[in-house]
Amino acid sequence: MKKTLAALAALALVPTAAAALDVVAPHPGTVLTTTYYSSGTFHGAVDISGNCNVDPIDLPLLGTRTWNFTIRTTGAVCTGSGSGNHNAVSTTLSDGRVLRLWHFIKTASSYDKTCDRCQLGVVGATGAVTTAQTHIEVDKNGTNLTSWYSGYTVKGEFLDRGEIIGVL
Template identity: 40%
Template structure:
C-alpha cells in the first residue's frame, strides 16, 4: 500500500499540474537565422512581446524549438504564403504547446507541408518558415503566454536580443509551461 501511495505521489508531481521552465533553441537549421524582432510598443499602442526569427528563406524547414518531448497542436487551414494575409486572426497557421496553470508556447506564421500535423515529438520537423497571417516577411513568431497575456521574461532573462543567432542548437530562452 505504501508503494502505491508513493507511486501516486510521483504521478501528481510529474504530471502537468505544475508549471516549469522549458528550453527553446533556434527553430531553423540555417546559420543565417537570427532574431529580427523582440519587445516593442508601436505608435498606435500595440505591443509585440515575442521573438520573431527570420533572415532565412520562405520555405526553409522549421523544427520544433522546445528541447524535450512536447505535444504541438496545429491550428491550420491557411493557404501557404510568404507575404501575409488575414487568416486565423493574423496568426496564420500555427502550433501551440499547452502547459500548466494557463501557460502556453506558440509558433505563428507557419507554412504547412506533409509534416504539419498535431504531434508529440522532440525537435521534429513541423513545417516550413512562412508568412501566413499578418506577417510582412517570412519568419516564425514565438511567444509564451499565461492566460492569453504574452510574457517576455522567457527570452529577456536569457539575454536574447535583436540580431541574436537563432540557428538550431542556440538557446533563445526558457518559457514557462
C-alpha cells in the same frame, strides 16, 4: 544516527523547482522583433527571420510534448496572407503557460502530434506579416510573457538552429 536520518528525511520534503526548459531557435535566422515593435507597440514575442518555403522548422523544446496545429492557409505564402490567416502550433506547459509558433507554411509534418523536436513545417509568412519569419510566444491566461527570453536574445542577433533563445 537518528538525527542524520531525520535531517535527510526533512530534505526529501523540501519542494524543488521544476526543471527549466530551454527554448531553442527552430531554424537559423536573425531576431527581427522582441518585446516592442520599432513603432513602440507591445509585441511580447520573438520573431526570427528565415528563408521562405526553404528552411524547415523544428519545434523549439527538447523532450516529448503534445503539439496542436491550427492551419488557416494551405499555400506557400511568402508575403503575408492577412490578419487572422496565420498557421499556428501550440503546446501547453504544466503550469498553464502556452508556447505558440506562427506564420509557417503547412507541409506533410503539420498535424497534431506528440513528438520530440520534430518538424512542424517550413518558414513562411502566413498571417499579417510582410516577411518570412517564425513568431514564438509564451502566454498565460491571454497575456504574452517576456521574462522567458529577457536576457537571452535581442533584436538583430543572428541565431543558429538549436541555439538557446530563452528558458521556461
